[in-house]
Amino acid sequence: MIMIKCLKGFEFLDSRGTPTVGAEIELSDGTKALALSPSGASTGEYEAYELRDNDQKRFGGKGVLKAVDNINTEIATALYNLKDPTQDTVDKTMIELDSTDNKSRLGANAILAVSMAFAAAVSKSKKIPIYRSLLSNDSYTLPVPMMNILNGGAHSKNNVDIQEFMIVPVGAKSFIQAMEFGTAVYRNLGEMLTKKGLHVGVGDEGGFAPDLQSDEEGIELIVKAIENAGLLDKVKIALDVAASEWYLKGKYFLPKRKQNLDSDSLITKLEKLVNNYPIISIEDGLSENDWDGWQSLTGLMGNRIMLVGDDLFVTNVERLQQGINRKCANSILIKPNQIGTVSETLKVISSAKRNGYKVVISHRSGETEDSFIADLAVASSADFIKSGAPCRTDRTVKYNRLLKIAYELCNE
Ligand code: PGA
Ligand code: ZN
Secondary structure, three states: OOOEEEEEEEEEEOOOOOEEEEEEEEEOOOOEEEEEOOEOOOOOOOOOOOOOOOOOOOHHHOOOHHHHHHHHHHHHHHHHOOOOOOHHHHHHHHHHHHOOOOOOOOOHHHHHHHHHHHHHHHHHHHOOOHHHHHOOOOOOOOOEEEEEEEEOHHHOOOOOOOOEEEEEOOOOOOHHHHHHHHHHHHHHHHHHHHHOOOOOOEOOOOOEOOOOOOHHHHHHHHHHHHHHOOOOOOOEEEEEOOHHHHEEOOEEEEOOOOEEEOHHHHHHHHHHHHHHOOEEEEEOOOOOOOHHHHHHHHHHHOOOOEEEEOOOOOOOHHHHHHHHHOOOOOEEEEOHHHHOOHHHHHHHHHHHHHOOOEEEEEOOOEOOOOOHHHHHHHHOOOOEEEOOOOOOHHHHHHHHHHHHHHHHHHOO
């Protein structure tokens, strides 16, 4: 019989230098694994709760010592009592122990780190990769990367309101080729920006973050970079508008351009972009609270492009069900820390698939060296993965993990 022999929490740092929670589990057979929770900037209102110390004397209030302490005391005690723990029983024990709707007592950052560490420890104990240990399938597929090569919104200090301009190598024959295409476009974009005298420093997700005349200029630069790379028919564009950030009292206010829009005029703006550029996906085109707008948007464009719910669904099965009932969106973004456990994440993914929604596994803007989401994407045969630009180790660690899996699968 396997037991959890030792569980320890740690305060580590994420890619923005902000504290984040780590957890290390040791099983009774001696296997050990460490996992780290990520952290968002444009967080959805309905996400599970990220517990921070709010002690202004440390890290501007962003310390996570309370969450770490919860792992070392209450969570550890509860898990040490489990006989032959499984992902489901570990996660259920923590959910019941927390006893709130949004994991606010123990902290979703604490719970998720433990949940991922357990998944990683089990895979090590079984001597198989995490993707195989999470779900056993006859065959595994790799996701198509959505690479965020131009950063705006809450992820950069530039003047661009749309948060993410991504490239999607839909015409690549393999994940390996998709990464090759993605880096070619990224490199071309960097060269073009340099020639134009524009800023080539990068934002939180590794994309360039120059000041631009307009959102359209950003898209045109990317189209040109795709053309320069000779990949016009193979690489398309996806946007994450992150429109919840703009929503206040039923209206949208774009903070950088200082522009006011209502729901209908924002839909018209998005429709124009889709008509004029090779856009195949728009994430959070509208706010998490604008269900009527989402219904109109989906009616208008749901059969032409992917409409991805991030803040709208927050990886939550009940919010996804609301979306299904109201015919809102046709794709879901999956961020394990929005819900707080691995087993709940897997449940949302299978519900999305049963209902014909495309699945996009995603990092957060505050990331770590943990590559769990790469394995999650393969385990669940997700359609896409967002892990930022092919730049910055916090981003490439996920792509490199997928490359490693791709090489393994090629040799089978
Ligand atoms: P976040 O951004 O991690 O800052 O929420 C990612 C996204 O919105 O997709
Ligand atoms: Zn998003």
